[in-house]
Amino acid sequence: MKEKSVIFFDIDGTLLDHEKKLPSSAKEAVFKLKEKGHEVAIATGRAPFMFEGLRRELEIDTFVSYNGQYVVLQGEVIYANPLKAAALEQLTKAALEREHPIVYMDHEDMRANVPPEHKYITESISELRLDVSPAHDPLYHQGRELYQSLLFCPEGEERFYEETFKDFDFIRWHPFSVDILPSGGSKAKGIEKITERLGFSKGQQYAFGDGLNDIEMLTHIENSVAMGNALESVKAVAKYVTKPVDEEGILHGLQMVGLL
Incomplete structure (x- = not known):
């Protein structure tokens, strides 16, 4: 049997298929990993409240969310990196003007x-097929x-923001939407917070992903696996x-790297 390892899975296009469903083979594979004593975690751009059901289904309590900005290890928040409030206020004003x-x-x-109900919001968020949707509160920030x-x-049109607001990174995930x-x-920095606490060496770390926000994670993790549907x-x-x-x-990927 392989030594104990930690495996990070992206969600959309990786754990969940294009219909936002969890394939039965993926679910079974996750539980087999845990039976073998491996640590299984999620690394996603989603907010924690956007994948509560998936965490319950897979019995996972360690995750990197918001592309590394909010990190939880075995149910405990170990790292939080909020957006700069003053810069976000300035970006809000510029966005309203445009x-x-x-x-x-x-x-x-x-x-x-x-x-x-704005077209850009409904069309992009609907593709995530969430049980929640944003309400209206212009002062929530x-x-x-x-x-x-x-x-x-x-x-x-995000280029203006990239050139103007250096306190932020902008990652496009939909024709109408960009993460701020x-x-x-990055996911890579969030993952480091977990691997440092758990003491996993580079050789004991694995990651699966498919999107642009996975590039740093897959570059950083020694045993990186891109999905066949990845860019x-x-x-x-x-x-x-x-x-x-x-x-x-x-x-297939877990069998390829010898974890199953």
Whole structure:
């Protein structure tokens, strides 16, 4: 049997298929990993409240959320890196002038600064197939710690924000939506908080992902696995490429690296 390892899984396009369903083979694989004594964790751009059901189903209490800004180890928050409030206020003003909505997000909820029926908001958030949706509160960003926000603008229009607001990183995840993150934040940095606490060596760390926000994670983790449905730029940085998510990609990848 392999030595005890820690395995980080992205959610969308990795654990969940394109219908946002968890393949039975992936679920069984996760429980087999745990039976073998491995630590299983999630590393996602989602907010904690967006994958509570999945955590319960897989009995996982260790996760990196908000692309590394809010990290929980065995049920305990061990790292939080909020957005800079003053810079977010300035970005909000600029976005309103350009008619680009924002959804503010903390660890418990999300609120839109315009009526959430806005086309850009409904079309992008609906693709996540969540049980929750943002309500309207233009002042939600004031007086609370936010770990990520969503900027809604057509492709290319985020360049203005990238050039103007250096306190943030912007990662596009939908034709109408961009993640706003603290500058320099990433899944890789969030993962480090967990691996340092648990004492896993580089060789004991594994990660599976498929999207642009997984590139730093897959570059940082020695045993990195890109899904077969991943972007080519993601596959290029991974050590291994498994089958697509809807072709038992998780199970195949775990067998490929020798964990199952």
